[in-house]
Amino acid sequence: MAFAITQACCNDATCVSVCPVNCIHPTPDEPDFATAEMLYVDPATCIDCGACSDACPVDAIHPIDELTGALAAYADINAAYYADRARPVVDGPNFHAWSQPTFAHDIPSDMPALDVAVVGTGPAGMYAVQDLVLHTSASVTLFDRHPVPGGLVRFGVAPDHPSTKMIGETFARFHDHPRVRLRLGVEVGEDVSLDELRSRHDAVIYAVGAASARRxxxxxxxxxxxxxxxxxxxxxxxxxxxxxxxxxxxxxxxxxxxxxxxxxxxxxxxxxxxxxxxxxxxxxxxxxxxxxxxxxxxxxxxxxxxxxxxxxxxxxxxxxxxxxxxxxxxxxxxxxxxxxxxxxxxxxxxxxxxxxxxxxxxxxxxxxxxxxxxxxxxxxxxxxxxxxxxxxxxxxxxxxxxxxxxxGYKGTPVAELPFDDLTGTVPNTAGRVEGLPGVYVVGWIKRGPSGGIGANRTCAQETVASLLSDVTSGALPVRARRRFASVLRRR
Ligand SMILES: Cc1cc2nc3c(=O)[nH]c(=O)nc-3n(C[C@H](O)[C@H](O)[C@H](O)COP(=O)(O)OP(=O)(O)OC[C@H]3O[C@@H](n4cnc5c(N)ncnc54)[C@H](O)[C@@H]3O)c2cc1C
Ligand code: SF4
Ligand code: SF4
CATH class of the missing domain: 3.50.50.60 (FAD/NAD(P)-binding domain)
Structure with missing residues (x-):
């Protein structure tokens, strides 16, 4: 018996890093990861340990003999992915290239802890928050124009996909993190300007999605x-x-x-x-x-x-x-x-x-x-x-x-940021917004409205890596810190 990945998979690759025998592919460093509709377990290599199933945030991995109804087909679907592929040779404990993101540079010891504003509580914003909070000592102020967080996990994913919506609970763990301040019902560009955010934070990451419909x-x-x-x-x-x-x-x-x-x-x-x-x-x-x-x-x-x-x-x-x-x-x-x-x-x-x-x-x-x-x-x-x-x-x-x-969806212009009307995105290089040092984008507003929830994880990893690289190279302007909370409360 082996495990198999099923329909709810959102490609976030969490399972890849916990599998002890490297039998889940494609991994984020393999070429077909970017276009894969889901990930697949190799039934010939799986040792049935269940680690992937415990780690999956959307309950997409099950033992093959527990698959019933429409899910029964996934035993063959997983196996078929490996039918004409060479299997990885496992000759000892597996150490994946893909694991929790790590950053090449150390933050200088005289640099005060970063204060970052993240605009948008959808998957892209939350993966960025997760990277910052878990891997640096940064504090994050997280904004959303809606009174409830979640972006398209809350207002896009269909209600008959409850296991996919479950990923919202994974993200919500960071809303209460001691270094995260959640500001809901605040529309950046309307209630607070980019200049105000920039003057009070070391960096600003826009994760505002692509909310309008193509005509x-x-x-x-x-x-x-x-x-x-x-x-x-x-x-x-x-x-x-x-x-x-x-x-x-x-x-x-x-x-x-x-x-x-x-x-x-x-x-x-x-x-x-x-x-x-x-x-x-x-x-x-x-x-x-x-x-x-x-x-x-x-x-x-x-x-x-x-x-x-x-x-x-x-x-x-x-x-x-x-x-x-x-x-x-x-x-x-x-x-x-x-x-x-x-x-x-x-x-x-x-x-x-x-x-x-x-x-x-x-x-x-x-x-x-x-x-x-x-x-x-x-x-x-x-x-x-x-x-x-x-x-x-x-x-x-x-x-x-x-x-x-x-x-399809399309990004709309973001107040005070450059905008490419053709692609509906903010022009950027690896997440750095053109012409605005210290301002970054992530998610659908960065790369356009395609890809499932998990695709935003690698996207956030790239943006946060750009931000941290700018910190260490001195490219980030140092900000005067003021009491921002009282300004927001007044508005
Ligand atoms: C209908 C639909 C169903 C989907 N279903 C699935 C699925 O089942 N599985 C799957 O893997 N993927 C699914 N996706 C894809 C997934 O939802 C996206 O990959 C993901 O939501 C993109 O994340 P994002 O953070 O870039 O944008 P969003 O999720 O849109 O988040 C953007 C956030 O920014 C906030 N915001 C915008 N402007 C401002 C502002 N000026 N100030 C403050 N806040 C602002 C918004 O309120 C929102 O909360 C679906 C997408 C759609 C459209
Ligand atoms: S959702 Fe993530 S953890 Fe679950 S099967 Fe897909 S890639 Fe693996
Ligand atoms: S059950 Fe264990 S061995 Fe099999 S795919 Fe999951 S983590 Fe890998």
């Missing part, structure tokens, strides 16, 4: 009945900026443009049994509306084919195993079926899924709820005069009263 740029996008996944995700997670009544579930068919993991999240929640969501963190107003929802079919419309669609294979696999919701592939293009039969790229996950030539001009039929994947259908226009009547995509009008665009 489709097609006619009809602003019609009533057309919205974004950003809004729907905020709605079901109780985001303070999203009104409780903003999502209308009176249409039988909802069309989502996009097939990324966020599109899958929205499709799952809109077709879920409200009774099963009742015990989750879902916002009460969303649960109430889902209980009276008319939605019976959610159609995911993709520009690309199933082999290169934006979702990750583990998230798609989870959709294929739902007992109460059918998954169907729209059989309008022979290339789609061919890619699935050949198992090209991610298309193999759809083997065995029903294919059907759907009549898009009529409302959905049948009693069971279903999710339809329609590939090779570039969206052309949202139709309707006073409200959404349909989505024109791939030359066909799909009749619907609700279109949700889920084509």
């Amino acid at each position: 489709l740029g097609i006619p009809g996008e602003d019609l009533p009945g057309s919205t974004t996944a950003t809004t729907v995700v905020g709605w079901y997670n109780g985001h303070p900026d999203v009104p409780a009544d903003v999502v209308d579930l009176s249409a039988e068919r909802v069309v989502i443009v996009g097939t990324g993991n966020v599109a899958l999240d929205v499709a799952r929640i809109l077709t879920a049994d409200p009774a099963e969501l009742a015990g989750t963190s879902i916002a009460p107003h969303a649960l109430a509306r889902l209980r009276s929802s008319k939605v019976r079919e959610v159609v995911l419309v993709a520009r690309r084919g199933p082999a290169t669609a934006a979702y990750t294979a583990p998230e798609l696999l989870a959709l294929t195993a739902r007992p109460d919701v059918d998954l169907v592939v729209d059989d309008h293009d022979p290339q789609v079926g061919q890619a699935i039969d050949e198992g090209t790229g991610k298309a193999g996950v759809l083997r065995g899924v029903t294919r059907e030539a759907v009549d898009w001009s009529v409302p959905p039929r049948g009693d069971r709820k279903r999710i339809v994947l329609s590939f090779h259908r570039p969206p052309e226009a949202i139709t309707g005069e006073t409200g959404v009547r349909g989505l024109l995509a791939g030359g066909v009008e799909i009749a619907t009263g609700q279109v949700i665009s889920a084509i």
